[in-house]
Amino acid sequence: AQKITQTQPGMFVQEKEAVTLDCTYDTSDPSYGLFWYKQPSSGEMIFLIYQGSYDQQNATEGRYSLNFQKARKSANLVISASQLGDSAMYFCAMREAPRNTPLVFGKGTRLSVIA
Amino acid sequence: EAGVTQFPSHSVIEKGQTVTLRCDPISGHDNLYWYRRVMGKEIKFLLHFVKESKQDESGMPNNRFLAERTGGTYSTLKVQPAELEDSGVYFCASSQAHRDTRDYEQYFGPGTRLTVT
Secondary structure, X not given: OOXXXXXXXXXXXXXXXXXXXXXXXXXXXXXXXXXXXXXOOOOOOEEEEEEEOOOOOOOEEOOEEEEEEOOOOEEEEEEOOOOHHHOEEEEEEEEEOOOOOOOEEOOOEEEEEEO | OOOOEEEOOEEEEOOOOOEEEEEEOOOOOOEEEEEEEOOOOOEEEEXXXXXXXXXXXXXXXXXOEEEEOHHHOOEEEEEOOOOHHHOEEEEEEEEOOOOOOXXXXXXXXXXXXXXXX
16 A cells, blocks of 8 residues: 655754755555645645656756655655745655556645744 | 635534535546545545546545535535534545646645534
């Protein structure tokens, strides 16, 4: 069964610094997708970044990058140049094949950016 | 393009009452998902529609929950009768494959916060 583990319930980072949010996963399916979502205090779930299991390069989307280490089954999110608006809950999620399979989420990490 | 919308945004009901949540997916999205987050726990999958058909309902907690998607457009999730443990945030998401995207990205609605007292 697929599983997502986020070991950091909360993280603090100084504004303009980089921060890494940890995510490890477990699956026996060779084809899978990894996602990160942001949930600000307003409640909506915002898609940030996606990494496919067969992608050769780490995904990047603006200030977000995904440090994908397949052998270690980790998919850490790196946020560069943190901003106050980055303060939110961050969820790592995974889905196995086929592509419209529902997502399995981790428990989330609450990031607080300090001025 | 309008995103996924959910109604109501908040609902407070008493134990034993009935509540119906509604989700309007992005137009043209065949896949519609319901998820729930109970306080302090991870977001859990409830149900997946492909058009009007239930593709996977393995996450539905019990038969007090009934989901429908008539006509393959909007979906409703009814809880009858509601229990205290049903409190949480109910999210709806939709997705549709396009040849020029990498994956079936799921777009989430803002959620409905349900409180059962």
